[in-house]
Amino acid sequence: MAVTIREVAESAGVSTATVSRALRGLPYVDDATRLRVLAAAASLDYVVSPSASRLASGRTGSIAVITPFIARWFFSTVLSGVEQVTHDAGLDLLLLGVGDPDRPSEVPTEQRLRQRADGAIIVALPADDPDVQALLHANLPVSIVGSLVPDVPCVAIDDAEAARKATAHLLNLGHRRIAVISGSRSGSIYTTQEHRYRGYCDALSAVGIEPDPTLVAFGQFTREGGEQAMVELLNLTHMPTAVFCMSDEMAFGALVALRRRGLVAGVDLSVIGIDGHPQAEVIDLTTVEQPVESMGRFAAESLLAVLGVTAPPERATGLVPTRLVSRGSTAPPRDGG
């Protein structure tokens, strides 16, 4: 089988305890001894058995990422950021999918999670879901991406502000009839869409416009959903001149709907998104960018700090800035609004 610590100990002429100390860089080991141990371990291709180490120490040396989606851009980009940090810290990364996201009760229990990870990063899971709540209140270090929860390390954008920024951009261009494509109609478990809706309303109110409920459509945060939502908006008797989409992916769908209708974004109708998806540049979509990958890194660093593995990240707060990137999909309304 595999080389064990005993063989290294024998080869180096010391006890297993000393090998353990030497290999982990603990103090109270003579430099000469440490060198001998290191050499022996290297020459034997020794690798500690994580199972044994975990069992004995109680620490797993791994952290879990819990997320409802893996393939979507936002999530995989966060994941990538997290992975960079855990990789550098020498920790294992466990990926825990959560089955169907709208029935997120495949969220692992505290017990199950604690058995396999020292901490967890929760990506865009509804903070008010009972199972998620259970995890948050559990005595397990957790870091959250995508929403702000009191007393828990978090990283997120100011959703209301981002939405305000997007809406204000359209208002500044002269639009007055501005629709919004939100997530799901049924007061979703996710708070993101509520905050963004508030920002949208705030921006309108600030210039004396009453939000019009007929101008709200729902796109489930998917491309297909965005497309369908846009179709509904285009079928309105009194069409909007601009559409604020709560995500770039939905905006992409909206652009498809537009094209199918023979309309041109930025000419016939303005479209803006939120995310900073790489494809936004390709398709010339105006959007409010959020620094997704570094949000993943930040979440991981915060978690490692709580675990005492590394120093806390430089940036103190988890509220990260967004940036409006104006492109061809937004322009003044065709005929004065």
Add this chain to the structure above:
Amino acid sequence: MAVTIREVAESAGVSTATVSRALRGLPYVDDATRLRVLAAAASLDYVVSPSASRLASGRTGSIAVITPFIARWFFSTVLSGVEQVTHDAGLDLLLLGVGDPDRPSEVPTEQRLRQRADGAIIVALPADDPDVQALLHANLPVSIVGSLVPDVPCVAIDDAEAARKATAHLLNLGHRRIAVISGSRSGSIYTTQEHRYRGYCDALSAVGIEPDPTLVAFGQFTREGGEQAMVELLNLTHMPTAVFCMSDEMAFGALVALRRRGLVAGVDLSVIGIDGHPQAEVIDLTTVEQPVESMGRFAAESLLAVLGVTAPPERATGLVPTRLVSRGSTAPPRDGG
């Protein structure tokens, strides 16, 4: 701390051995006993300690995914497919990034890998890299996505055929001067680009066209790279009328370059990709689709079959079909070529 098997045993009035058997569904346990054990475990919220179980049994109950990129569409989509399968099988999924992909020697060693997973899925790692070779020859079940390696479970498309299909599509439209945007100039460690280049040449040869080396550009399989490569092609004295891009992401870049130049894809110049990236539909890009998510699922199923966890997947072979999807970015040449 956590509830242990002993407490379950006491609560159920049996030995720990019986609890272990009952919980794992092993034979030779009285039905009544099993029920009692199950009830006791449930009421105590008992969860087996994977570390202990792994240490004692030698099996880790997890599988690793080794990949150079996490955030890119192809990789995260494969990962998503893999996760569905491991999740359903109750296995843990370990995500192992490989640092810088062109210096892929952060590939884990056999020892390290074997200590933490029962098997691995290697996604688009160069099969001829020495470290990858070491893994393949190691006595550890492995499944490969993205290339075909003899005697190893694999899933991939026929790269040459996909490229032939793409190129033939352009030829059929009447194009004769067809450029190609490949990956990297320096005979890359990845074989994908070589196979696709061969397919491209084959298709040309089949209609009596000699491949022209000046019509080959390199885009590193990234959007930015594709954009730059297209710029080079546009600067040619004798411009191509169509461009075959070895990936959709590079094609996206090519489309951006075109737009910046004031040219319209499908009118001034035709562009085709390979992948079936969701954004291809959004941007109206003709492409050769590959079933990426199900490739991930297939790879995972094959691996689990080798591990004896589940039955082998239905589809016998790992060579999956591709499909040409014709969209607006390809059309007959402007003026008869």
Add this chain to the structure above:
DNA sequence: ATGAAAGCGCTAACAC
């Protein structure tokens, strides 16, 4: 069908 007991390979007191 069930139990007793010996590890799996490591870590962490504690002793020296």
Add this chain to the structure above:
DNA sequence: GTGTTAGCGCTTTCAT
């Protein structure tokens, strides 16, 4: 500084 020793919580023979 280093060694001894007792577990960590399971699984797995081997008895019974």
